[in-house]
Each structure stands twice: as C-alpha cells, then as structure tokens.
Amino acid sequence: MASWLDALSYLLLLGGGAFVLIGGIGLLRMPDLYTRMHAASLTDTMGTLLVLTGIMLQAGISLATIKLAAIGLFLLLTSPTATYALSNAALMSGVRPNAQWLDRRPEP
Amino acid sequence: MTVLFGIFLLTLLVITAIGIVRSENLFAAVMLSGIFSLLMAANFFILDAADVALTEAAVGAGISTVLLLGALALTPMQERRNRAGRWVALGVVTLTALMVVYATFEQPRLGDPEAPVHQHVAPWYLEQTPALVGIPNVVTAVLGTFRGYDTLGEVIVVLTAGTGVLFLLGLPGAIGKRQREDLASGRSYLGHHLIPQVVGQLLIPFILLFALYVQFHGEYGPGGGFQAGAIFAAGFILYSLIAGEREALSIISPRALMALMAGGALLYGGVGVVCLLLGGSFLDYSVLASDPRTGQQWGILAIELGVGISVAGVLLAIYHAFAARGR
Numbered sequence: 001m002a003s004w005l006d007a008l009s010y011l012l013l014l015g016g017g018a019f020v021l022i023g024g025i026g027l028l029r030m031p032d033l034y035t036r037m038h039a040a041s042l043t044d045t046m047g048t049l050l051v052l053t054g055i056m057l058q059a060g061i062s063l064a065t066i067k068l069a070a071i072g073l074f075l076l077l078t079s080p081t082a083t084y085a086l087s088n089a090a091l092m093s094g095v096r097p098n099a100q101w102l103d104r105r106p107e108p
Numbered sequence: 109m110t111v112l113f114g115i116f117l118l119t120l121l122v123i124t125a126i127g128i129v130r131s132e133n134l135f136a137a138v139m140l141s142g143i144f145s146l147l148m149a150a151n152f153f154i155l156d157a158a159d160v161a162l163t164e165a166a167v168g169a170g171i172s173t174v175l176l177l178g179a180l181a182l183t184p185m186q187e188r189r190n191r192a193g194r195w196v197a198l199g200v201v202t203l204t205a206l207m208v209v210y211a212t213f214e215q216p217r218l219g220d221p222e223a224p225v226h227q228h229v230a231p232w233y234l235e236q237t238p239a240l241v242g243i244p245n246v247v248t249a250v251l252g253t254f255r256g257y258d259t260l261g262e263v264i265v266v267l268t269a270g271t272g273v274l275f276l277l278g279l280p281g282a283i284g285k286r287q288r289e290d291l292a293s294g295r296s297y298l299g300h301h302l303i304p305q306v307v308g309q310l311l312i313p314f315i316l317l318f319a320l321y322v323q324f325h326g327e328y329g330p331g332g333g334f335q336a337g338a339i340f341a342a343g344f345i346l347y348s349l350i351a352g353e354r355e356a357l358s359i360i361s362p363r364a365l366m367a368l369m370a371g372g373a374l375l376y377g378g379v380g381v382v383c384l385l386l387g388g389s390f391l392d393y394s395v396l397a398s399d400p401r402t403g404q405q406w407g408i409l410a411i412e413l414g415v416g417i418s419v420a421g422v423l424l425a426i427y428h429a430f431a432a433r434g435r
Contacts, residue, residue: 074311077307077310077311078307078311080303081303081304081307081308084301084303084304085301085304088301
C-alpha cells in the first residue's frame, strides 16, 4: 500500500515542480504585466496545490496533514485575491494590456 | 542537505541584497526587502530556529513591508541620485566586508558541538528548564524567565520606538480635537472592491484566532508575545485596508491604542513588582504560586501577554500614524 502511495506522491511533487518551473519561465518570457501575472498565478495555484498534496500523502493521516490542508485552503483563498488586487492596481495606475493583435485582426 | 539548502538560500539572499542596493525605484526596494526577510526566515527555519523564523516572517516580511509602504506614500517613489562621497562609502563597505571575512576564519564549523556557544550557558538552560520551569519550549523559558530583564528591555525599546513615531507623526484623533467622521475622509481603501472585502472578512477571524494560538501556545511550540502581537496587528491592518481607517479606528480608538501600548509594558513590569511584593526578587516568578514551577508558568503567561499587547498596540499605532498622513 505504501509503495503506490509513495509513487503517487512523487508524481504529484514532480507535477507541482513542473508547474512552478513553467510559471517561472512564463514570468520571464511573457510580453506584458497581465500575461506575466497569468503565468505566475500558475505557480500559486496548481504548483503549490500539487506539492502540498504530495507532501500530505507523505505525511499520512496526522496533524501535519491537517495543517497542510489548512495552508492549501488559505493559499487558494489569498492567491487569487492578491492577483486581483495586483491587476486592479496596475489597471488603475494606467498599465494597459498589450493587445495589439486585437487591432491587427481581420474585419469579420 | 541542510548545507545545500543553506547555500541556495544565502545565494538568493545576496542576489536580493544587491537588487535592493541597485534599485532606484523605492517601491521595488521595499518589495525586495520583504523577499529578503522571507528568505532570512526560511534560513532560520533550516537552522532549527523556529521561533526566530516566525518572528522574522511576521515582523520582517509582513508588518515592516506594510509600514515601509505606508512611509513610501509620504515620499517620492524614486531614489534621489547622490554621487558625493561614493568612494568613501565603497571604502567603508570594502573594509567591513574584509573584516567580516577575516572573522569567519576563526568561526567554528556549522553545528560543531564544541563551539563556544554550545559550551557556555546553553547546556545549563537545556538541563534546568524541565526542573525549574517545566515547559517544553526552552526558547520561551530563556526569553521569559532566565532572561526576563532583557525581554523587558526589548518591550521598552518597542514602546519607545512607537512613542517616537507618534511624537513625529501624531495619531489621528489623539492629538487635536478632530471629529471622528473626518478622520479618514478622502482616504482610498478597498471598500468598493468586492473580492478583497469578502475574502478579507472571511480570513480576519482566523488570523486573529491564529494570533491567539501563537500567543498562548508559546510555551509548547514556536511562538510567543512578539510574533502574536505582529500577527494580531496584521489582521487589524488588513481590516483597516478593506473597511477603511475610520471603521478600524472606531473599533480600537486612538486612546485605546495608546492604552494598549503602555498597558502591555505596564503588565510586564507589574508582574515583576508583584514578585517583589510577594517576597521574591524582581521578575522571579517562583513566588507567584505555591509550586515554584506553576509560578514560573503563570509568570511567563502573564509577561508574554504583556509583550503581545504592547507589540500589537505599537505596530497598529505606527500604521495608523502613517496611514493618517496620507498623500
């Protein structure tokens, strides 16, 4: 029983790491603030969630698992809120989304 | 593994520090200093100093970033270029760095049991804490009873810092006779944003509950008055961000804030005086109960509460003093 739980948890940890890596690459490569935030939010949600679930499987049924679940819930609530506040502040201070492709679109 | 993580974190720390120095945008510098504190907290945690890590995360990464942002609202965003005296500064920094590097040659290896720091008083604390105080967290025992004078001094320093800021900036409503209605008129806050408001209202009770847990669980796990006070203040700062200054100040009025600031320190000193009156020496809690160990535990609970109240009051008062100046 322990071996397949271990395998699953490693799979989740690797998946979480991959999402964090993709988020980091996106943060560097994306063209403007809003798309960069979109990439960074991947780290916040999928990345941390998968990593936390992986660690929870390692910890088994214990107090640590409950604490990790509480951290996960907290992050699920706060990360999107922080992203919202950041994007709203950026829009208010005049950072326009880079949407040139909208203008270059052929007329329907 | 610890060494690997430590090197990784310390490298990031150096990069962040260079970023802080190089950045001319003060906003970016404040954000980087928050990251610096968080990295430092992770470092402390790797070295098994959970209490210090919690303090660094709550105060360094949390509250002081908010306070620096509050100060930034009063100043220009860009650093003013100053080319005079750069060579002197470079010389001083180089000399200090060389001295620090030279000092590391004499430093014992990381975790060396023969290091002087592990030979001096630490073994005595570890040995005597179960017998004299009877609580699992030795850090709290050292901070609260063995080194109670030092901690009292720290609380007085915090109180002095808070009083100094209030003298310079003034607390809204505490100085002068302004109406409560125009305390925060014209201030912008997140009241008209639905998402932060809903999430904030959902989270604030739990943040305050966590602060109480950190406060009263300090004898058994990492935590204590300093961390709890910072977390409590963070919860209330969040409230005044989403509901506005006026609402926050009507819950804890400026007068009450000043009472909290002074009351916490007074509670700490009062415990010492009670010890004196019961026939012990100053801050020797053994006389507080018939069993000396129970007395020690009661004393630590009381002084930690005083620390928490004082720290929360000072941090909230400084925040309100900055926020009330506005733009």
